Amino acid sequence: xxxxxxxxxxxxxxxxxAPGPLLVLVITQSLKHNAGEGIKVAAAPLITxxxxxxxxxxxxxxxxxxxxxxxxxxxxxxxxxxxxxxECFRTKPVTxxxxxxxxxxxRKGVVINFLNPHPYLFWLTFGGPFILKIQEGNxxxxxxFISSFYLLLIGSKVFLALIAGRSRTFLRSKGYLFVMxxxxxxxxxxxxxxxxxxxxxxxxxx
Numbered sequence: 001x002x003x004x005x006x007x008x009x010x011x012x013x014x015x016x017x018a019p020g021p022l023l024v025l026v027i028t029q030s031l032k033h034n035a036g037e038g039i040k041v042a043a044a045p046l047i048t049x050x051x052x053x054x055x056x057x058x059x060x061x062x063x064x065x066x067x068x069x070x071x072x073x074x075x076x077x078x079x080x081x082x083x084x085x086x087e088c089f090r091t092k093p094v095t096x097x098x099x100x101x102x103x104x105x106x107r108k109g110v111v112i113n114f115l116n117p118h119p120y121l122f123w124l125t126f127g128g129p130f131i132l133k134i135q136e137g138n139x140x141x142x143x144x145f146i147s148s149f150y151l152l153l154i155g156s157k158v159f160l161a162l163i164a165g166r167s168r169t170f171l172r173s174k175g176y177l178f179v180m181x182x183x184x185x186x187x188x189x190x191x192x193x194x195x196x197x198x199x200x201x202x203x204x205x206x
Contacts, residue, residue: 004134004141005148010190012152014088014183015122017160017176021112026157030164038161042154044109045119052119053146056128071201077125078194081187089184093172126194 017023022044030038060073113119127149134141163170170176 001138001141001144004138004145007130007190008145008148009152010183010186011122011126012149013156014084014187015118015149016153016156017180017183018084018087019091020118021116022109023157023160025109025112026161027164030161035161035165038164039158040106041109042157042161044106044113045153046150047110048113049119049123049150053123053127056120056123057131059124060128060132068202071198073125073129074194074198074201077129078191078198080121080125081191081194085184085187085191088180088187091177091180093176 022041026038026041028038029041060069131142131145134145160170
C-alpha cells in the first residue's frame with residue numbers, strides 16, 4: 001500500500017510539473033485572467049482520464065498471452081518512463097512572455113488533454129499494468145495509487161496556477177529546475193525496475 005501510494009505521488013508530481021500543452025494552458029489562464037481560471041484547466045484530467053484508464057485496463061485484461069504481453073508492455077513502459085525522465089531533466093525555465101496560447105475555458109482544457117498522447121501512453125504502458133500487478137497483493141492498492149497520482153497531478157498544477165497568478169519568477173527559478181532534475185533521477189530508477197520486470201515476464205512466457 002505504501003509503495004503504491006509513493007509511486008502515485010512521484011508520477012503525479014512529475015506529470016503535473018512537466019512542461020506540456022495543459023501546463024501552458026494553466027499558466028496562460030492564470031496570467032491573462034486569474035488563478036481560478038488556471039485551476040479550472042488543471043482539473044481537466046479528472047474528466048478526460050476516467051475513460052482512458054477504463055479502456056486501458058480492459059485492453060490489457062483481454063490479452064491472450066498475458067505474461068508475454070505484459071513483458072513487452074513493461075519494456076515499452078520502461079522506455080517511456082526513461083523518456084519522461086529525459087524530458088524532466090532537460091526542462092528549461094518557462095519563459096512566460098513567449099506563451100502564445102489564447103485564453104481557454106475548461107472545455108478547451110478537456111479537449112487539449114484528450115488530444116495529448118501522454119495520458120494514453122502512461123496508462124497503457126505503466127499505469128494500467130501497474131494497477132493489475134498491485135491489485136493481486138492488496139485490492140485497495142490501486143485506489144491508493146490512483147488517488148495519490150491525481151492528488152499530485154492536479155495539486156501541482158493548481159500550485160503553479162496560484163504561483164503564476166501572483167508571480168512570474170518561480171517558473172524561471174533554479175528551484176523549479178532543481179525539482180525537475182530530482183524527479184528525473186527518480187523516474188530513471190522506476191524505468192530500471194520496469195525493464196527488470198519486462199525481462200522477468202518474458203522469461204516466464206518462454
